[in-house]
Amino acid sequence: MLAAMDLHLITTNGAEPRPIGELAGLLAGDTGFVWVDIPYCDDQAVHVLSEVFGFHPLAVKDCVERNRVPKMHAYAEYVFVVLHAPEDGERGHVHYLELDQFIGPNYLVTVHGPSNPAVSAEAPLRETRAALERIEKGRLRPDSPFGLSHAIVAALIRNQEEYVEQVTADVWRLEQQVTGGTVDDPEAFLNNLFRARHGLLAVRTMSALSSAIYGRMAGLPDLPGDDATLVADTADRFTRVRRIADGEREYLQGVIEFYQSILTITATIVAQTQNDKVQRLTEASYAQNEEVKKISAWAAIFFAPSLVAAVYGMNFDDMPELHWRVGYPFALALMVAAGAALHHAFKRRGWL
Incomplete structure (x- = not known):
C-alpha cells in the first residue's frame, strides 16, 4: 500500500518527509534528491x-x-x-536479508526484498532506518544518491562485520572447550562447529560477491568522480569483510581438524583396548578348549577298560569265555591294550 512507502526529500538541511503523492513533482524538481524506501514490494510499489x-x-x-x-x-x-x-535463524540457519537499490541522477529507491516469515519485520529495515536517523540528527548530509547509498551500504557492511564478530566469539568458546577437554556431547559439539563454519561461509559469500559487483560499478564510464570514489570505498569494505571471514573460517577449520584428530585418537585407543580384551578372551577360550581336550581324552582312555570289564563282568551261564582258563589275563591285557592304543592316538593329535 502507498502508506507503506516512505518518501523523503534529501537536501542540505536534512531529510524532509513528503507524501507519496508528491513523488512525480519532486522528481521533476531541482531541489536536492528524492529517497523512496519501500519495506515490501506489493502491487502499489x-x-x-x-x-x-x-x-x-x-x-x-x-x-x-x-x-x-x-x-x-x-x-x-x-x-x-x-x-x-545476514540474520541468525534457528539451528544455525542464516537468513539472507535482501536490500535492492535503484540509484539514479536525482533519486535513490531502496526496496527490501521478500523475507522469511521467521525474520522479524524490523530486521530488514535496520540499514535504511539507521541512515535516516543519522540524517535527522545531523550526523549525515549526503549530497548525492550515491552518497546516501554509500551510507546505507556502510551500515549493511557493519552488520556483516558484527555477524562475523558474533560467530568469532562462538569459535573461541568452542576452541576453549576443545583445548580444555570439556566437550560432554561430541555430536552436539560438532554441530556447533559446522554451524559456525556455515555462518562464516555465508557472510564470506555475501561480501565476496558484493565486492565484485561494486568493483565493476566503480569502472562505469558515466560515474562522477566523487561517486566513483564512494563506490570504490564500498568495494574495499566488502573485501575487508571477506578477508576477515576467510581468516576466521581458516581458524575454525583448524579447531575442527584438531577436534577430529582427538576423536580419531580416542577411537583408536578404544579399539586397541577392545582388541586386547578380545585377544585375552580368545586366549582364555583356547586354554579352556585344551583342558576340555585332555579331559575328554582321559575319559575315553578310561572308558575302554571299563567297557571291557563291564562285558567280562556279566555272569551269564552261556557266556563262552566264562570258564576260559586264560580269560582273566586276556581281559586284563585287552583293557591295557585298549587304553594304551587310545593314549597313543590322543598323544599324536596333541590332546595329551
Whole structure:
C-alpha cells in the first residue's frame, strides 16, 4: 500500500518527509534528491517502480522475487543493485536479508526484498532506518544518491562485520572447550562447529560477491568522480569483510581438524583396548578348549577298560569265555591294550 512507502526529500538541511503523492513533482524538481524506501514490494510499489520511475521490468521483477546472490545491472539512467545482510535463524540457519537499490541522477529507491516469515519485520529495515536517523540528527548530509547509498551500504557492511564478530566469539568458546577437554556431547559439539563454519561461509559469500559487483560499478564510464570514489570505498569494505571471514573460517577449520584428530585418537585407543580384551578372551577360550581336550581324552582312555570289564563282568551261564582258563589275563591285557592304543592316538593329535 502507498502508506507503506516512505518518501523523503534529501537536501542540505536534512531529510524532509513528503507524501507519496508528491513523488512525480519532486522528481521533476531541482531541489536536492528524492529517497523512496519501500519495506515490501506489493502491487502499489510495483506500480510506482514501473509507472512513476519507469524501471526495467526485469529489475522490478527482481524486487518482487527473492534473489539468491548479489547482482548489479547498469541501465542508461540508473544502476540497479541487489545486496544481502545476514540474520541468525534457528539451528544455525542464516537468513539472507535482501536490500535492492535503484540509484539514479536525482533519486535513490531502496526496496527490501521478500523475507522469511521467521525474520522479524524490523530486521530488514535496520540499514535504511539507521541512515535516516543519522540524517535527522545531523550526523549525515549526503549530497548525492550515491552518497546516501554509500551510507546505507556502510551500515549493511557493519552488520556483516558484527555477524562475523558474533560467530568469532562462538569459535573461541568452542576452541576453549576443545583445548580444555570439556566437550560432554561430541555430536552436539560438532554441530556447533559446522554451524559456525556455515555462518562464516555465508557472510564470506555475501561480501565476496558484493565486492565484485561494486568493483565493476566503480569502472562505469558515466560515474562522477566523487561517486566513483564512494563506490570504490564500498568495494574495499566488502573485501575487508571477506578477508576477515576467510581468516576466521581458516581458524575454525583448524579447531575442527584438531577436534577430529582427538576423536580419531580416542577411537583408536578404544579399539586397541577392545582388541586386547578380545585377544585375552580368545586366549582364555583356547586354554579352556585344551583342558576340555585332555579331559575328554582321559575319559575315553578310561572308558575302554571299563567297557571291557563291564562285558567280562556279566555272569551269564552261556557266556563262552566264562570258564576260559586264560580269560582273566586276556581281559586284563585287552583293557591295557585298549587304553594304551587310545593314549597313543590322543598323544599324536596333541590332546595329551
